[in-house]
Amino acid sequence: MTAVRSAATVPAERTDGAALKGKVAIVTGGASGLGRATALTLAEAGAHVVVADLDARGGREVADLAGGHFHACDVSDPDANRALVEFTQEHCGGVDMALLNAGVATGCGVDEDFDLARYRRAMGANLDGVVFGTHALLPALRARGGGVIVATASLAGLAAVPLDPLYAANKHAVVGLARSLGPALAPHNVRFNAVCPGFAESRIIDPLRDMLAEQRLPIIPAQVVADTVLRIVTGDGTGECWFVQPGRDPEPFRFRSVPGPREPAGA
Template sequence: MTAAGSEAGLRDKVAIVTGGASGLGRATALALAKAGARVVVADLDAQGGREVAEMVDGHFRACDVSDLDANRALVDFAQEQYGGVDIAFLNAGVATGCGVGDDFDPARYRRAMGANLDGVVFGTHAVLPALRARGGGSIVATASLAGLAAVPFDPLYAANKHAVVGLARSLGPALAPDNVRFNAVCPGFAESRIIDHLRGMLSEQGLPVIPAELVADTVLRILTGDATGECWFIQAGRDPEPFRFRNVPGPGTPVGV
């Protein structure tokens, strides 16, 4: 779709962006505003969130996405400011910081699950009535390549993101009767705070960091498309596109029958 087509599809739409103070959320909030959308920026980082909201001529709302009531309050705030909601980019996330062995930390585990998975589930639950009231809308969740492949060095993060991928694939068709599309983006190592503790390793191995703007452009491609239930991979040096999942084998014929 051309830039003009994207603007036509997003102009005057109301979008909520969680994790909007930095990284992928910041880049997407800027891209949405450039395309003519009205943006509510949500984050726990009040200073960064307010700065982005000012840049997009939008509004900021402090929000802990791991809290269901906070998600509901965020949607209510967006409706109060703009009269409705058309788009939700459920992007907020954190690094896990522990494994399941001797380094297991229940508090870190719950924090990661709360932001990376509960934030998507709670955000979806909270925004659905607002989208339905508008006759439909679009939700995009941030998953990861870690949701499409094994990640031995961070299995809990992989578990978070595999769950988001499963939600996207399942909620896509489930929400279609309400004219609500649900898709996910699955970036590799993209410019965000989540990779801060990995920058040394990435540099040593010569692995490129994906610009946040490429993720934002992909989100806008999804929002201005018509597909649902897709998980778009974003990898350095490749054009983003929906990941092609293999079909699960069906039941076989029992032996001896």
């Protein structure tokens, strides 16, 4: 992979417009930000896209631009995830891939600022949405002979985030799911990976924009993340967590193995 080239974000490699011809893709959180960019990118590559979001106006706009469908979905609800998959099968004939992207900022910590409702909302979208979405998708993917799931995690799932430990917790959980489900689902011809952007253009960074500007931290264009998702779904890897950082070519993060057990003699 290419090393650091400059302070600018390195665009990911694009594929031709027929790479996903005949494929059906679901994108949750598709009304804006990373979901919007990815929905349009997958459509450009030939996929028929179903955009899912609670923002009906934004979701329908993206679906129209992508030439696909919109379906309202609260990803924190298991029944809503099943309904989304059923809608896609009914209107598109099946499902081949999905970006489980819906997510929200945490908005609280674990000390005096802890708020149970905000905690439940964040875990519901950021973690339950991936678990419930995967659970709903697997029968549909198996029916097609296999497929691909990509979950939006974050660089916060690969590193400590003292300023927002709960967000780090749910994103670490998504990373753990990707690493574990990758090999677990391989016998079913289903690949599961995660994309882990740093500060990328989306609503979730709105409260941080002044701080990012003061610290001169570049914001990753949503298109760079979308192009990375395209590389993942058209590749052959599984159980991978792709980091996306300014100035670097996106690639799978290389995890260290944990130390193995030792016998009393030190062997």
